[in-house]
């Protein structure tokens with residue numbers, strides 16, 4: 001099977017939300033000696049892009065994204081093993097730390113955002129959900145990320161986003177990170193009010209905003 | 220600087236301070252606007268049109284909800300627009316809150332009469348120089364003669380005692396609470412004592428006044444929960460308490476005021492004195508429970524969602540500011556766990572017979588917050604389902620509560636796609652101005668039936684139907700009512716986004732039920748009990764058609780009305796049932812869907828409409 005055919009298979013696997021096919025494609029890519037990052041960019045990510053466009057158009061909804069994301073993750077897990085340590089930083093658009101904020105357990109939206117960001121070439125560290133504010137800041141420093149991304153699905157947990165910004169300021173490291181927040185009740189006004197850097201309503205917009213933030217960082 | 224605002228077409232006037240929102244000002248002028256989001260700016264329901272420019276600039280939430288045309292025409296959201304001068308504000312029909320219809324009757328209560336109060340009539344010896352015992356000692360000894368020892372007396376009852384004894388010529392009626400404490404005394408022979416049972420919902424309240432001597436309900440009443448203006452769902456109420464300094468106080472005052480009004484209305488109907496209402500049971504969800512008792516609900520709003528107290532409580536009604544007899548206690552039924560509150564325990568009381576059954580019964584109480592129980596084989600499993608307010612018409616473009624003008628039911632003709640409506644108030648010639656939860660469920664079910672809606676929630680664009688069209692934003696919508704037929708002069712439509720909101724809401728419920736089934740190691744449900752106001756209105760066939768809950772034969776679905784209210788009544792009349800409630804609350808196994816690794820998949824697959832697509836099943840989505 002030629003490289004093109006493998007890329008096509010990876011793309012189709014995502015579009016058809018088929019985890020088995022995605023895993024198979026990933027193994028074929030590794031066997032064929034294809035650069036894993038190229039396989040992600042030329043295959044899987046294009047599939048994710050299709051799904052995201054269809055979601056924006058109302059043609060797809062959460063279940064399709066969830067399942068497509070699972071197929072994506074299954075393939076990436078296989079491909080990642082094949083990436084040599086020294087290449088891990090290569091072709092990386094930037095480092096994002098993502099989490100669901102303290103007090104909140106809703107992570108379906110966050111997981112979709114995470115997959116879309118990885119599909120777009122970001123290196124994403126996922127801290128999970130109900131992550132304490134201090135933990136977010138500690139890990140951001142340790143992992144030297146560019147962007148801190150936090151999801152809040154309840155009006156009662158949105159204040160944790162503000163607390164992250166405050167803690168960064170307190171520690172005098174606010175300018176070392178870009179803060180991007182989202183989740184259903186979060187609004188551009190809120191993000192502006194708490195002094196964060198970006199808001200996105202959907203996962204595909206999150207990718208656009210993340211790229212803009214990287215541009216602001218001059219990368 | 221004060222401004223004058225005139226509201227049209229009412230012609231109402233109000234003064235306001237510079238920078239007040241039109242929502243605040245309209246409230247002051249006695250005009251209630253729709254605010255399901257509590258004035259956060261994201262529901263777009265408090266639409267008004269303004270005449271001049273003396274106001275704040277358009278905000279981002281307004282840009283989201285209003286079309287450019289509307290903005291050009293001077294439309295604003297009342298919660299966003301602030302007055303900076305005198306203004307004239309037009310309020311469209313659709314933005315007004317209309318009186319809600321509330322089901323609160325439930326079923327006839329068949330229970331025992333064993334109240335927590337006993338009214339004892341005692342004849343005491345008159346004091347004399349030879350018998351100088353004090354009044355209380357005299358009474359205590361008379362009680363002891365009837366085998367009541369170590370009885371306390373409420374301080375306010377004590378103050379009444381000397382007068383009552385003498386006014387009744389040493390015949391006195393004492394009201395004994397749980398054989399422990401005298402909470403009231405009356406001169407002579409008291410014939411009737413009363414008690415109240417109250418169900419405090421996030422949106423509505425239902426009250427019952429019961430004759431504890433005869434064991435019958437003498438009056439009932441319902442009212443809207445006036446906290447609604449601080450937000451629709453429990454979480455917005457919690458955030459109000461967290462964000463505003465006197466938030467809790469305000470919400471608490473609102474609910475205590477509502478309950479007192481309800482009590483007063485019922486007393487007036489039945490001609491009962493305040494001092495004769497001597498007992499009360501209350502059921503509510505956990506957040507309402509805390510706010511009612513003036514306990515900070517802040518920590519209920521974030522993981523791990525810890526309550527301040529779960530067990531049953533007996534509290535002096537006067538301590539929480541309730542207008543009952545001064546010595547009366549109120550009894551709060553216990554909370555099960557997290558968001559599964561005392562109202563759910565009350566529902567379980569009504570269904571307790573099914574617990575030891577071999578059949579599996581799914582009990583669904585859909586309100587603003589959905590609770591489900593799976594009962595049978597001696598077990599009770601419980602979960603809270605974050606359905607959200609979509610079923611109450613919030614988050615739906617033309618959604619509204621069940622009130623006059625709401626489409627409550629509809630059918631769609633499979634050939635011509637003509638829509639036949641049943642609108643609330645149609646007997647009085649009221650035309651449709653929106654659609655409420657039961658109508659939305661019908662609409663989705665019918666669209667599905669006639670093939671206009673695909674299993675994954677997309678409209679079927681292959682079908683040629685003039686009602687299926689693109690809206691101003693280029694998204695598909697289905698026109699339910701043409702402008703010429705509506706009360707608003709606009710088309711009433713169900714949009715693709717509305718369908719998506721319903722999918723999320725129904726999937727939350729369905730997925731919850733599935734997880735409970737799995738925990739019970741069962742495949743299918745034998746019976747479904749639909750409780751709550753919303754459950755009373757929905758058409759069962761439609762609910763099954765959209766997959767609101769796992770499949771079950773239609774004839775095994777029973778609609779029981781306000782079962783929480785019934786449970787509160789059972790506990791009012793039968794004190795043993797308060798203990799039973801505590802037992803049920805303790806035995807209920809709370810299933811935390813949040814931490815269940817399978818939830819995400821169950822939720823995602825539950826978003827489809829039945830019959831479940833083969834393809835999905837093959838791929839293991841289902």
Ligand code: B12
Pocket residue numbers: 062105106107108109110112113149150151152153154155156180181182183184185199200201202203204206452454455524557558587588589603604605606607608720723724727811812813814818819822
């Ligand atoms: C699924 C769900 C749950 C699941 C969560 C499962 C999980 N692992 O996530 C479960 C059942 C566990 C749950 C629980 C609760 N939930 Co819930 N839940 C929902 C529901 C139905 C859907 C949320 C969802 O997943 N949407 C789909 C995803 C894809 O959308 P999204 O998260 O918005 O994400 C998109 C964007 O926002 C954006 N985005 C998201 N994150 C980020 C981050 C960044 C950085 C950026 C840029 C963008 C971005 O991109 C995403 C993709 O496009 C909503 C109601 C609804 N209709 O929305 C309620 C809802 C969020 N829940 C709510 C509540 C209150 C709860 C509970 C606390 C209580 C309850 N009522 O049950 C419980 C708590 C748990 C407990 N102990 O009982 C409320 C919150 C109310 C409020 N005013 O804030 C809601 C709104 C429902 C309601 N009105 O009652 N819930």
